[in-house]
Structure formats: C-alpha cells, structure tokens
Amino acid sequence: MLTRTPERTLTEQLAERFAERIRSRLLPAGARLPSVRECARQQGVSPYTVVAAYDQLLAQGLVEARRQRGFYVRDYLQKVPVAPVDQVQDAIENEAQAPVSPLGTIGVRMSGSQINATALIRGMFHQASNKPQPGTGVFPPDWLEEARFMPAAVRKITASRALQDGSLSYGEPMGDAGLRQALSRRLAALNVPARPEQIMTTVGATHALDIVSRTLLKAGDPVMVEEPGWSVEFARLVALGMRVLPVPRGPDGPDLAVMARYCEAHAPKLFVSVSVLHNPTGYSLSPGSAHQILQLAQQHDFHIVEDDTYSHIAPDHATRLTALDGLRRTIYVNGFAKILAPNWRVGYLAAPPDLVERMLDTKLLSTLTTPSILEKALALCIDQGQLRRHAERMRLRLAQARSRSVQLALDAGCTFAAEPAGMFGWVETGVDTDMLAQRLLDEGYLIAPGALFHATRQPCTLMRINFTTTQNVAFWRVWSRVAREAGGPR
Numbered sequence: 001m002l003t004r005t006p007e008r009t010l011t012e013q014l015a016e017r018f019a020e021r022i023r024s025r026l027l028p029a030g031a032r033l034p035s036v037r038e039c040a041r042q043q044g045v046s047p048y049t050v051v052a053a054y055d056q057l058l059a060q061g062l063v064e065a066r067r068q069r070g071f072y073v074r075d076y077l078q079k080v081p082v083a084p085v086d087q088v089q090d091a092i093e094n095e096a097q098a099p100v101s102p103l104g105t106i107g108v109r110m111s112g113s114q115i116n117a118t119a120l121i122r123g124m125f126h127q128a129s130n131k132p133q134p135g136t137g138v139f140p141p142d143w144l145e146e147a148r149f150m151p152a153a154v155r156k157i158t159a160s161r162a163l164q165d166g167s168l169s170y171g172e173p174m175g176d177a178g179l180r181q182a183l184s185r186r187l188a189a190l191n192v193p194a195r196p197e198q199i200m201t202t203v204g205a206t207h208a209l210d211i212v213s214r215t216l217l218k219a220g221d222p223v224m225v226e227e228p229g230w231s232v233e234f235a236r237l238v239a240l241g242m243r244v245l246p247v248p249r250g251p252d253g254p255d256l257a258v259m260a261r262y263c264e265a266h267a268p269k270l271f272v273s274v275s276v277l278h279n280p281t282g283y284s285l286s287p288g289s290a291h292q293i294l295q296l297a298q299q300h301d302f303h304i305v306e307d308d309t310y311s312h313i314a315p316d317h318a319t320r321l322t323a324l325d326g327l328r329r330t331i332y333v334n335g336f337a338k339i340l341a342p343n344w345r346v347g348y349l350a351a352p353p354d355l356v357e358r359m360l361d362t363k364l365l366s367t368l369t370t371p372s373i374l375e376k377a378l379a380l381c382i383d384q385g386q387l388r389r390h391a392e393r394m395r396l397r398l399a400q401a402r403s404r405s406v407q408l409a410l411d412a413g414c415t416f417a418a419e420p421a422g423m424f425g426w427v428e429t430g431v432d433t434d435m436l437a438q439r440l441l442d443e444g445y446l447i448a449p450g451a452l453f454h455a456t457r458q459p460c461t462l463m464r465i466n467f468t469t470t471q472n473v474a475f476w477r478v479w480s481r482v483a484r485e486a487g488g489p490r
Contacts, residue, residue, distance in 0.1 A: 011052040134445060137423075153377035192323050209305065224262055233307075237272075276318045313338075424466060
C-alpha cells in the first residue's frame, strides 16, 4: 500500500512503481495497465492520483493511450510516437465506462500472454523484496551457503604456482582435464558411458544447450520440445530461427503419438527433454516411454538432447535416455548452478564421438575456452566427495520443505496438477496467474505464472512454485487474499 510522505507524493510513488517494472521488463511491451478505477482500488488511492501517475508515464514515453482501449506499455527502446492528448482523454473516458475486472488486465491478452522469456530472465535478477520468492528457480542463499567447501577449494587452487602461470594463457579448449575425468566417473555412476574426451565444459547448462543447437541445427529446422517446459529454451530456439514443435509432457514422458505425427509431418532434427524431475511438473521418464522415444529417434533420424539439470537432487537410478542409448543419438547436458550457486557458471555436455569436434568448433567460436579456476576447484570437490555429501544434505532438506509447502498450498485452496516431486510444484490456482503475478509484485512476491512454461504463452490458471521458498505462511495468507479478490479459491 502506498503511503504519502513529505518527500514523495502518492502520484510520484505510483508512477515510479510502474516505471520500474516497465524498465525491468516485468511489465513487457504490449501489456495493458489496469483501468483507472481498478488501479485506484488496488493501490488504495483516488482515481485522480492514478490519472496523474499515468500522465507521468505518458510523458516519460513508457506507456501509450489507445483509443477506446486503455493504456499499454510501449516498447520504449523503439521510436514509437506518443498518443495525442485527445486520444489520452479518450482512453480515460472509455475506461470509466468499462466493466471492472477483479484484478484488471495487467500483462494479459486473450490472444496470448504478454509475459515472455526475457521477462522471466529479468525476474531472476529482480529482487521484489527481502521476502522468500515463490517464483525463483534456485535454492535460497542460506541453503547454498552450506557449500563452504567451494570457496576453500578455490583458495587452495589459486594458491598454486602452476595455476598462476597457467592463467597467463588460454585454458584447454575442451575444459579442464581433471574435471572432465571426474565428470566421466560421475556419469558412469549414472550408467552414462562417457569418456573424458567426449565431455566438454561450458559456461553453465544453458551454454551447453546453445552449443548443441548451433551445431546440429540451421534456421528453419523443426525442433520438438516438451510442453509445459522451460520457456527460456523455447525463446532461445525461436531466436535462432528454429520452428518449435511443442509436445505435451505427461507423468510417464512426452506424448508419443504427438511426437510420431510431428516426425511424419515435419521431420524434426532434434528433441529437447528434461527426462528426470521435469521443470515445472516434477515428472520423471518411465523406462517404457524412454525406449519408444529412442525407437522414434532411430526410425526418423533425429538427435535427443537430455537436460539433466536436476540430477543432483534426483535418484541415480532414474531412467535416463543417454544411459539407455549409450550416447549414440543422445547428448547429455548438466550443470552445477542449482546445487552450488547460480553465479558459478560451470556446466558440461557429453556427446557421441562423431559430434565432439563439431561442438568444440562451436564452443571456440563463442567463448574460446572456459575459466579453469572454478573447473579445477569443482574437480577437487568432486574427487574429495564434498559435492556428493552436500547434495545428499540438500535432498533431505528439500524433502522436508516439499512436505511443508504442499500442505500450505493445499490449505490455501490450491491443488497439484502433478504429483509433487523434486524442487518444483505445478499448482492449479483457479485464477489467471498472469494477472495474479502483477498483483503479488505489489505485495513483494515474484511468482512464475503458467504461461511462462507454454510455447504459445496462453494465459492459464497454473503456476510453478519453488518448494524451498514457499514454506512461508505469510506468503500463502497474501496469496489467499489476492486470489479471493480475483474470484479464486475461498
């Protein structure tokens, strides 16, 4: 709730709140602002204050008034002319006659959600408040602080004369040899047969996925992706000019009938899968589905990239496509940001022997090499068993958090669209979560609306929650209040 102060008027505060969200792209270009009446109700101010705040946003070039439609976020990075005064007045008068929606229409178009992948990425760097953030995709900082062995390993590595000398030249193109050997042993424990020469380090798992795409695909190629899925991957493929073919993901795996039809109609070149503890549903692939996927890949001549980002919190015996296939048509991708720290950008891929050199060429063209200090420190922690013990502690702590979060969500009137597992819950709210996202930002909470996980960006009533950050009773109280205002669960 806004509060007048001697230094700043309510109008200035309201305009600044919207301006900050627009500049950070939490309110993306094309998003509609709430009506004057609705914004006044939400913020506890007069309609005159809202009109004055919107006028400031217009003057700053951040929004535009559309005749008989309302106020919309401009793409301020482009040269779009500002609406004339009579059009602004038209927009205000039209809104006064329009029916009131419980939460307005922030960020929502029925033709498709205006929330996009870059908004999600920017949200990853946006701290809504010092409250736990339900929409984040990482462990809380106080959990990750338990990995004190990593700074100690870095200090030990950097103290060596050999490293000081090595820092004066580029590192190994494939990545630190010691880390690749340690990763080869780790993959063997997962039944993934990868020799060190088949493993290449990257700047996080996202970089590994990008290397695979740039190596195997060209603009216009069709790519199958799981839906719901990681919207950043959808957006990344689209940015490269690929045709994204969404495949519905169920409890046992992707819809095989849909995959078969895509194969017949479009001849896709690649299938991207999070087979274990899928994001956002938590589903894990069944052995039967895995075998059928590999048969389709063989029959229709496409590769599979398996993103095993959540392996550190998953059972080693979980079904993995790369283990069944033996790295023939599959490429394995993983990283350590989730289990160690988001800013420790160390990832890797394991590829079939005939693809390694091509992927190395792609890596060299993008980053030359990867920083060896963190790679050497990580290798030390793996070899000494510190990473394994840390992961075991995190799995136990996560199980406790998941149990508590599930109960709080159920008490708040939510249901689960998928059996809770892993780090994320796929929650049915009964409320358009695009609209809910902006209202909860007013309360200091960042959530991940369901539209972010669908290739079509259609508004929906689902949201992804992070079990580690939704143990907060205060959040669920606020959520329940805002959801009730929207006509959701009571």
